Amino acid sequence: MAENDLAATVHHSDGSYPIIVGRGVLEQLGTRLQQLGVTGQAYIISDENVFRIYGRHAQRSLEAAGIAAHSYSIPPGEESKNLALAEDIYAWLAEIRAERRHAIVALGGGVVGDLGGFVASTFLRGMIFVQVPTSMAAMVDASIGGKVAVNLPQGKNLVGAFYQPSLVLADVDALSSLGQRGLSEGWAEAVKHGLILDPELFDLFEEHAEDLMSLRGDISTEVIRRSMAIKAQVVTEDERETLGRRILLNYGHSIGHALESVTGYGHYMHGEAVSVGMMGAGHISQALGLIPAEVVERQRKVLERFRLPLSAPGIDPDVILDKMTHDKKTEAGSLRWVLLEGVGQSVVRRDVPPDLVRETVQELTL
Numbered sequence: 001m002a003e004n005d006l007a008a009t010v011h012h013s014d015g016s017y018p019i020i021v022g023r024g025v026l027e028q029l030g031t032r033l034q035q036l037g038v039t040g041q042a043y044i045i046s047d048e049n050v051f052r053i054y055g056r057h058a059q060r061s062l063e064a065a066g067i068a069a070h071s072y073s074i075p076p077g078e079e080s081k082n083l084a085l086a087e088d089i090y091a092w093l094a095e096i097r098a099e100r101r102h103a104i105v106a107l108g109g110g111v112v113g114d115l116g117g118f119v120a121s122t123f124l125r126g127m128i129f130v131q132v133p134t135s136m137a138a139m140v141d142a143s144i145g146g147k148v149a150v151n152l153p154q155g156k157n158l159v160g161a162f163y164q165p166s167l168v169l170a171d172v173d174a175l176s177s178l179g180q181r182g183l184s185e186g187w188a189e190a191v192k193h194g195l196i197l198d199p200e201l202f203d204l205f206e207e208h209a210e211d212l213m214s215l216r217g218d219i220s221t222e223v224i225r226r227s228m229a230i231k232a233q234v235v236t237e238d239e240r241e242t243l244g245r246r247i248l249l250n251y252g253h254s255i256g257h258a259l260e261s262v263t264g265y266g267h268y269m270h271g272e273a274v275s276v277g278m279m280g281a282g283h284i285s286q287a288l289g290l291i292p293a294e295v296v297e298r299q300r301k302v303l304e305r306f307r308l309p310l311s312a313p314g315i316d317p318d319v320i321l322d323k324m325t326h327d328k329k330t331e332a333g334s335l336r337w338v339l340l341e342g343v344g345q346s347v348v349r350r351d352v353p354p355d356l357v358r359e360t361v362q363e364l365t366l
């Protein structure tokens with residue numbers, strides 16, 4: 001087991017956990033769980049798409065390490081992240097007599113990770129939890145940091161917890177079945193990590209965009225590792241989002257969230273909406289004199305090479321602006337903007353003039 005598969009370690013108030021990233025590392029699942037002290041049983045929670053492709057592989061690895069592998073597959077998609085499904089999984093776990101020292105393994109995208117983590121955080125007041133992210137978005141973002149949740153009809157992620165996994169195991173080979181659009185939108189979050197905190201990571205995107213888009217060579221693993229390490233660093237510094245550090249990860253999200261919401265989730269994939277949002281935030285950063293036009297241009301070119309949208313033509317700007325104002329009210333404060341001060345340098349500002357926001361959203365929707 002190559003220790004150079006270790007991309008980062010997340011430290012939190014109750015301990016720490018490793019982030020293991022590499023090609024073919026799914027094979028190590030069983031032995032890694034053994035190292036965590038898991039014996040007896042593990043419960044793979046997955047979705048039907050992912051389980052069909054990787055489920056047997058994960059089960060075999062667990063069984064080779066002497067761990068009995070049970071599995072539960074949910075229908076794919078955001079609609080599955082709900083309390084009713086969590087309850088079905090609780091009933092299943094109770095039926096097969098799951099114990100606290102057994103592990104829940106979330107094998108899939110962010111939906112499976114959030115739901116599986118929510119179940120792990122609550123069943124028996126907390127079971128061992130392992131994240132095996134298979135989508136790009138789950139790898140570089142959702143699997144790290146311990147936010148677990150389900151949605152309510154009233155809104156996304158309204159019921160949840162901070163519950164840290166004991167291990168994140170990301171097999172880059174799994175990304176090959178994702179499809180081009182899923183890859184592109186996942187890369188958007190990774191590019192964001194470079195833009196807010198790591199100029200050298202951003203350079204790698206500029207140098208290797210096409211290789212990354214086709215997952216060629218070792219560069220994809222290197223860049224995913226580095227991007228996961230950025231998220232690991234941020235959540236280590238600000239475990240519960242109280243210190244103003246974790247908010248930097250929201251670069252592109254003020255406009256992005258509103259766009260996703262007003263177009264009905266599913267029209268724009270999350271990373272696509274964030275890409276449009278990053279163009280808006282870049283424009284605002286430039287207008288405030290924080291960055292020169294050249295930085296916005298570098299951002300634009302990279303997003304374009306990852307085949308991400310740069311604008312949202314035809315969407316009513318007032319509807320987006322209304323949604324942003326509504327979100328601001330529910331957060332009970334002025335809208336906090338994450339802006340760029342350079343490539344790899346970000347800042348939070350509360351003083352963005354409303355007229356500038358309006359003009360920016362209007363331009364994005366032309």
Ligand SMILES: NC(=O)c1ccc[n+]([C@@H]2O[C@H](COP(=O)([O-])OP(=O)(O)OC[C@H]3O[C@@H](n4cnc5c(N)ncnc54)[C@H](O)[C@@H]3O)[C@@H](O)[C@H]2O)c1
Pocket residue numbers: 047048049050053076077078081108109110111112114134135136137138141142143144145146147148157174175176177178179182270
């Ligand atoms: N906890 C956090 O910090 C955090 C952060 C960001 C997002 N999220 C959550 O993550 C969710 C979005 O995650 P997502 O984008 O991974 O969505 P997802 O889990 O719905 O996965 C997207 C689609 O890709 C498929 N898929 C996943 N891996 C695959 C693979 N290797 N090959 C083929 N198909 C594959 C899934 O079956 C699904 O149809 C949202 O619910 C969001 O709220 C959580």
